[in-house]
Amino acid sequence: MGESEQPESKKAKIAEKEAVLTEIKSIISDEYCQPVQLIEVYVGHVGDPRHISKLISELNRCLPIPRLQHLKRVGRDGLIILGEIEYLQELLKLEKYSETSNEVNDLVKDTAHDATVRCSLTRYLKLQKVEDCLVDNLCSVIVKRQVARYQPKLRWQYENAKSYWPCKFHPNKYSESLYMNTVFNSVERTYHLRMMSACLYLMRRFESKPFSMCVNPKLNRVAAIGVGKSEEHPIKHCPMVLIDNVAVSQNGGAWSASYQSSLPIESNWNLNGVDSEYMRVLNDKFSDVIFGAQPVKAVDVSVRDNISPHEDNLGKYGPYLCTGYDAYFTHEPCIMCAMALTHSRIRRVFYHHATEKGALGTLSKVHCVRGLNHHYEVFKIF
Ligand SMILES: [Zn+2]
Numbered sequence: 284m285g286e287s288e289q290p291e292s293k294k295a296k297i298a299e300k301e302a303v304l305t306e307i308k309s310i311i312s313d314e315y316c317q318p319v320q321l322i323e324v325y326v327g328h329v330g331d332p333r334h335i336s337k338l339i340s341e342l343n344r345c346l347p348i349p350r351l352q353h354l355k356r357v358g359r360d361g362l363i364i365l366g367e368i369e370y371l372q373e374l375l376k377l378e379k380y381s382e383t384s385n386e387v388n389d390l391v392k393d394t395a396h397d398a399t400v401r402c403s404l405t406r407y408l409k410l411q412k413v414e415d416c417l418v419d420n421l422c423s424v425i426v427k428r429q430v431a432r433y434q435p436k437l438r439w440q441y442e443n444a445k446s447y448w449p450c451k452f453h454p455n456k457y458s459e460s461l462y463m464n465t466v467f468n469s470v471e472r473t474y475h476l477r478m479m480s481a482c483l484y485l486m487r488r489f490e491s492k493p494f495s496m497c498v499n500p501k502l503n504r505v506a507a508i509g510v511g512k513s514e515e516h517p518i519k520h521c522p523m524v525l526i527d528n529v530a531v532s533q534n535g536g537a538w539s540a541s542y543q544s545s546l547p548i549e550s551n552w553n554l555n556g557v558d559s560e561y562m563r564v565l566n567d568k569f570s571d572v573i574f575g576a577q578p579v580k581a582v583d584v585s586v587r588d589n590i591s592p593h594e595d596n597l598g599k600y601g602p603y604l605c606t607g608y609d610a611y612f613t614h615e616p617c618i619m620c621a622m623a624l625t626h627s628r629i630r631r632v633f634y635h636h637a638t639e640k641g642a643l644g645t646l647s648k649v650h651c652v653r654g655l656n657h658h659y660e661v662f663k664i665f
Contacts, residue, residue, distance in 0.1 A: 302483060302635070302665075304476045309461040310644040310661040312651035315436050316462075319443045322351075322432040325365040325400060329357060330420025338363065338417055345411040346371075353434035355449040364448075365404065368427065375403040401425050437462055461660075474503065478611045479635055479664040481569045485510075486613045488564055493521035493614040497529050497556070499577065500609050500630070506532050506576035507556030511614075522612060522620035526627045529605055532556030532576035553578045605629040611664075615641030621649035624659065631660045 329335055339356050346366045348356070357363045365371060377399060405422045409415065431444035434451065437459060441452040460466045467475065478496060485494040485508070493511040498504065509525025519538070530536040532553050552575025554562075565572050605627040612634040616624060621642035624632060632643060632650070642649040643661045650661050 301487070302480075304479055304483075304635075304664050306464075306663075306665050307467060307472060307475055307633070308464055308663045308665070309466065310648060310650070310663055311458075311461050312648060314433070315458065319435060319440050319447070320432040321429040321447065323368045323427050324351070324430050325368055325371055325404075325425055326358065326362040326428045327365050327404075327421040327425050328423050329361040329363050330417070330423070332361070334417055334420070335363075337414075338421065341408075341413045341417060345408060345413060346374075351430070353451050354430055355451065358428075358448050362426075362428070363421070364428075364430070365421075365425065371400070371404070375400070375407055377403060397425060475611075475633055475662070476664060477569070477571070479613075479633060481565055481572050482611050482613050483635060484568060485561055485564065489561075493612070495521050495525040495610055495612040497525055497605060497608050497610045497629075499607070501607070502575075502577070503573065504552065504576070505557060505572060505574045506553075506608065508558060508561050510558075510561075518619065520617060520620050521614065522610070522616045523623055525610060525612075526604060526623055528556040529576070529608070529627070530556075533579045533604070551578070552576065603628055609633065614638050615643050615645060615663075618642040618647065618649060625649065625655055625657050628657055629659045631662065633662045633664050635664055637663070 329338060335357060342356065342363065342365070348354075348364060348366055351364065351367070354364060366374070371377075401422050404425065405418055408418045408421070428448060430448040431450055435441040435444045436455075438452075438454060441450070444450050445452075457466075478498060482494045482496055486492060489510065495509040496505050497507045497509070499506050507525055507528035509521050509523075509528055511521035512519035512524055524538070527536050527538045531539050532555050534553075534555075554575055556576055557574050562574055605624070607628075607630050609631040610624070610629055610633070612632065614636045615634045615638040616632070617638065617640045634641075634643065637645050640646060644663065648661075649655075650659050
């Protein structure tokens with residue numbers, strides 16, 4: 284179901300109330316929101332502290348821990364990480380430690396299992412030519428410990444992770460501010476709330492259809508306005524129409540002819556991506572919202588073809604769709620639209636209503652998918 288195909292009663296409800304917007308919340312990747320995930324490792328004893336560096340280099344040689352590089356190998360109380368339990372069990376060809384064992388026998392089983400690990404590991408390390416005294420100290424006591432599975436992203440996760448085992452952490456001020464929702468100063472906040480209010484105003488004025496605006500944040504100018512047209516075609520969701528209108532403002536576009544062809548065009552700004560009717564309605568109530576995309580230079584084909592392949596596309600073709608732009612949506616985009624926004628190279632997305640099939644926080648977080656070659660930031664305004 285497209286965003287515009289909501290039941291009539293729901294539409295009416297949305298249309299009635301004029302939302303007072305006050306909050307901007309970052310929609311960030313789950314790895315920034317979740318508590319630290321843990322994994323069990325075996326740890327041994329350093330013994331003589333003077334042997335630490337030798338021991339670390341020997342262990343890195345015989346028992347590397349590539350997936351635990353975020354941890355310090357040596358922890359508190361003279362303990363040192365030997366390796367992930369599963370990895371060591373496989374390496375030492377030990378029987379899998381059964382977590383579902385009978386409670387009465389647990390203690391006996393634990394002790395027996397730990398003794399087996401000790402013996403096997405001692406044998407393995409001595410075979411690897413690690414000095415006897417290092418091995419004997421190391422394997423005198425082997426116990427299980429829980430440690431952080433991944434490197435913490437935020438300070439609160441780091442504090443949590445290091446309560447289990449010392450770990451490395453690279454603080455990132457911007458990530459912290461996204462998590463704390465303090466990215467925007469008061470001027471920026473006011474601007475984003477205002478732009479969303481303008482979208483919602485259009486929605487109320489035009490049959491509760493989903494609306495969107497694409498803004499060049501360097502100029503604070505609206506380059507294009509989009510409206511959901513699912514009734515015309517099933518893929519004409521609001522964000523798809525918006526992207527097409529941005530293309531129109533750059534002398535392209537597949538669906539929409541220029542909205543302004545009959546109007547005198549402001550010499551400095553391209554208004555082709557904005558329907559003059561919406562512009563008129565907004566001018567009445569939002570006189571501070573200004574319009575116009577930066578005109579795209581006509582591409583001289585002979586020049587373009589002579590540009591070396593090493594020069595970037597910007598030099599070749601001018602701005603590409605939504606590169607560097609922010610977009611405001613009354614409704615959370617679906618997966619198709621979220622991917623279209625990825626392809627359009629949008630910079631930031633703001634939305635108001637979460638939707639059932641929303642892909643920027645509700646069903647998934649398409650903007651956080653690692654494998655994609657472009658990522659944008661997402662904020663919910665409410
Ligand atoms: Zn959609």
